[in-house]
Amino acid sequence: MKAKPGVPSILKTAFVNALIALVLFSLMVGIRTEAGASGQLTYWTRFGELASLVAAVFGGSIVIELLRQWIGPSGAEKLVPPAVKSGMSFIGRYVAPALLIFTLLVPVIFYNQRYILDLAILVLTYVMLGWGLNVVVGLAGLLDLGYVAFYAVGAYSYALLATNFGWSFWVCLPLAGILAAFWGVLLGFPVLRLRGDYLAIVTLAFGEIIRLVIINWQELTGGPNGVSGIPRPSFFGIPLDNSDDGLAAWLHIEYSTTHRIVFLFYLILALALLTNWATIRLRRLPIGRAWEALREDEVACRALGINTTTTKLTAFATGAMFGGFAGAFFATRQGFISPESFTFQESALVLAIVVLGGMGSQLGVALAALTMIGGFELFRSLETYRMLVFGMAMVLIMIWRPRGLIGHRAPTVYLTKAQAISSDLVKEGHG
Amino acid sequence: MSGDKILNVDRLAMRFGGIVAVQDLSFSATRKQITALIGPNGAGKTTVFNCITGFYKPSGGAIRLTHDDGRTIALERLNDFRIAKQAKVARTFQNIRLFPGMTALENLMVAQHNALMRASGFTLLGLVGAPVYREAEKRAIDLATDWLKRVNLLDRADDAAGNFAYGDQRRLEIARAMCTEPALLCLDEPAAGLNARESAALSELLLSIRDELGTSILLIEHDMSVVMEISDHIVVMDHGVKIAEGTPREVRDDPKVIAAYLGADEEEAAAVMEGGS
Incomplete structure (x- = not known):
C-alpha cells in the first residue's frame, strides 16, 4: 500500500485543478457575449460566477482527494474490519x-403499477444486452463499440419476417439470433488483426454502417419511417388479447392489458436468464477458458495451439446472438421500430453497463444495469440536471471502484477451493 | 545417434528489411536429447526460435520436424497456432507469458484446449453436460495435477498465476507447455533470473522430462552452468551464423566460441579461428 499523500499534496492537486478551471471558465463563464441590437458584439463580465465556480472546483478537488483516501481502492483492503x-x-x-x-x-x-413494470422490462432488456456484450468485452477482452448493430439486426429480422411472412415470434426468435450471429462473424473477419483502439473504431463504424443501411434501404426496411404493426408475441400460439380464443377467455378470467405486460416481463426474464446460464456454462468449457486466455495473453494462446481466429469469431458470434435475441424481444414489445432506436448512444450505454459492472462479472453487470437504467429514471425529476448528476455519480463510482462494482474474477475450475482472483491481476484485454 | 533427428534446420535465413538476423543456419536436434542454442546477446537465437515455433515466417531455408512415427512436417510452411497444434511443438518465452489472472490449474487446462475442444464436441456436447466431456475434463485435471506435482506447485493450484514468485512462474510455464503433450519442447532462457538453487532444480526438471517422458528439448540459455550440465549437444551462434557445434566439452574448448564470448574484434576473431581450425 502506498503512503497516503499529505495535506500539502492535496492542496497542490486542488490548486492545479482550480487553475485549470480558471483558464477554462474565464472565457466560457467569465465573459458573456451576445449580439447587440444592431448586430454588434456586446459583452460583459461575470467575475462573481467565475469565482464561485473556481472555488467549487477547489473545494470539490479536496473532497475527491479525501474520498480517494478514505474509500479509495488503495486503502479499501485495510480499512474494512474483518468482521x-x-x-x-x-x-x-x-x-x-x-x-x-x-x-x-x-x-x-407491482401488478397495478404499469410504470414500474415497464421500467423493469427495460432494465431486464439492458441486463440481457449487458450479459451478451460481456462475452465479447468482459471474457474475450475485445472492445466492441458497435454492439447495437446486432440488436438492430435482431429487431429488424423479427420485424421483417413477421410482417412480410407472418411467421410467429417463436419461429423468428432463433432466426433473429442466428442472423445476428452471422453478422457477428462477418464483422469479426475484417477486425481479427486489429487490437485495442483500432478494433474499437472499426466496430464503432460497423454499428453506424448497419444504421445507415437501415435508413437508406427504404424498400426493405421502410427507411426512417421504420417498421410498424409488428405482431405481439403469443403464449405459445394463444394470443394475449381480448378475442374469444385469447388467453384470458381460455383461462376464464377477465381480460386486462396488464396480462401482456406481465407476459413480456417473464419472457425477457427467461431470455436474460438463458443468456446468463449459457455464459456461465460456456466459461467452464474449453471455449470459454480460451476466451479468457485470449484476454490475458494472445501470444501465449497461439503458442499453446489455440486457434485465435475461431476463438475470436465465436466470441463475436455468441455475443451477437444474444444481442439478436434481445433485439427480437425489443421489436415485439414496441410493435414499432425505427433506426432511431439503434444509435451509438445505445452501444455506449451497454458498454458502460459492462464496464461499471466489472468486466466479466455476471452479477456486476446486472447490478450495473439496474443502477444505470434505474438511476436514470430516478433522477428524472431533476430535469436539466439529470445528466449532470448522473455523470457525477458515475465518476464517483469509478473513483471508488475503478475495476467496476464486482471486479474480482472467480476461477472456472479448482482442485481444493475456489478463491476469488483480485482484479489487479486480471487483464482488461487489448482488443 | 546421427540417424534419429527430430528437428532438421537447413540453411535457415531470416531478414527484417535490410537487416540479416539469421543467415544460412543449419543444425539438427536429436530425438530424446537436449539440444542447446547458445551465443552472445543479439546472435539471433530468439529469431531462430521464433522461426521454428511459427511466430516468424523464415525468409529462406527449411525446417523439418520428424515425429516418432516417421511423419515429417515442414514447419516453415505451417503458421501460427498450427505449429503447436499439428506439429506438437511447444514453447516458453524469455519474458514469461502466463495467464496472470487465471489460476495455475486453469493455465494448465487452457494448454489442453485442443484435446478438450474435441471431447466437448466443439462446445455442443459440453453445453449439455455430456458424460464424455466430463470424463475428458477429469482426465485433463488429472494431467494438470500431475504436472503441478512435478513442478512442486500442487499446493498453489488454485492461486492466480500472477501472484507466483518469479521462479515458480518459470516452472509453471514449462508445466503448461508440457500439458500440450509436445514432441519438441522449446525453452527460451528458462534459467534467466533464477538463483543457483532454482537453476539446479530446473536442470533436474529438464533432465526428468528428457529421461522419463522422452521429450526432445531445444533450449536457449545464457546460464552456462545449466547448459554445460544438461545439454547433449550445443549449437553456438554469433551474428546470425553458426560458429560451432558439438558436445559441451568440445564447445567449451573451441577458440571461436571463446572469442565470440570474450567479445574479440573481428580481426582478432579471424586470427583465432584460423589458429583453431
Missing part, C-alpha cells in the same frame, strides 16, 4: 439468489 468483511461476503453469497427471487415476484408486487 464487516466476512459479513459482506455472507451478503455477497445471497445477493444473487435474493435478487432473482425479488425479480420473479416483481409482477406480483
